Amino acid sequence: MWKIITDAIPQLLVAGLKFTLPMAIISFVIGMVIALAVALTRISTKRGAFNLLRWLASAYVWLFRSTPLLVQLFIVYFGLPHLIIPGVFPEGIKLDPFMAGIITFSLNTGAYCAETVRASLLSVPQGQWEAAYAIGMRRGMVLRRIIIPQALRTALPPLSNSFIGLVKDTSLAVSITIVEMFEVSQQIAATNYQPLLMYTLVALLYAVFCTVLSWLQSWLERKFSAYTSVEGGMIS
């Protein structure tokens, strides 16, 4: 049995480091950019074209939060090739599985994180905006230097949760033929007839990845909370 495990681990790890983690990290980075853009659009009070943008942003968040991720993956990978628009996509939109995975995971995590980011931006007291405006800053600088750094502290724990969730959700990519960690465990199980062992092993590996990530989260939280009171409590 020991031999089965030691044979399997390197293959699983390679798949994890080659597909699972990169897919999660790339998707999360893109997702965060989307989330910030969507959150800023939704909290802006500008009128005119912004009304439409705000509506689009809300519609996007609603759409991706109210449909299953697995279905989204299927639509992007199996569905889009059938989206034939003469002149634009005469042969449908064909994506390689990794791209389809990245696109879907980014959009999905972006929609969830947009709500987190929006709430954290709104949690910064109005007085911070006023103090920053009073010293002559413009909106962009206020956001960059005053609001976002403070919001990040509030947002960090829920964002880390989203990221850890994403790492596990990448296992769904098995359904669009990506050879990530879970797929490899299935392949091995199919040859050595040890499904219990293989799936337990891959579960443990996900747990290891996620544990390392939560250590990273606590480290970041400690770094960001340097400015809370000496006792480490929150500023009221």
Place this chain on the structure above:
Amino acid sequence: MIELTHLTKRFGDNVVLNDICTTFPEQETTVILGPSGSGKSTLLRSLNLLEHPEEGQYQIDDLQVNFAEPISSQTTFAVRQKTEMVFQGFNLFPHMTVLKNLIEGPVHVLKKPKADAMAEASTLLKHVGLADKADAYPSQLSGGQAQRVAIARSLAMHPHYILLDEPTSALDPELELEVLKVLLTIHEQQQSMVIVTHNMSFAKRVANKILFIENGDVQYDGSAAGFFASENPRIKRFIDSMSFTI
């Protein structure tokens, strides 16, 4: 010199400032008094364009703002360079040390060299008696210390006018005193200031001019001596009511 003419501000149907005409002289301290809800904060915040009245003219030095028209961002920026605001709740930036709070505006808004800004910030901290707190975070300060940092932060911008909205209302009497002492020295250096306060003895001590407003109307606009000697029953009642609470 700041001059307001026919300034009117409404929140919905509520007329908060009603046709205000007044001036805030240079190098002097003007104190705004009035009962709660009379529009003092709204008036002060209008001077920094944190509020936008619907009507009226606002002249500050060589700048002219017509509130009836949209205000360009250059004008807003120029007005905010001439004025600084000190808030009741301090509003220090909690993610920055005291020193960083002081150099934030000079370095990033005024584009001063960082070394110069730091040197000046240290001098200012000494002036407000907080030289040893440069590396502390705002959460590690008492209310009185935090407000003195906020005052130093506004001085670091070299504003023509400092606008203070009840700077000591959130403080215990002891801590209030240390802040008032700092304000007194700034007053003696002839920094132009506009202060909203409920502290009558402080108003008496520093005001070159008093503006008394009630329900958005100017009820008194003149010398401090004239205000405290006024025979106007409304003013007398106000002074009496405030004196009892102290």
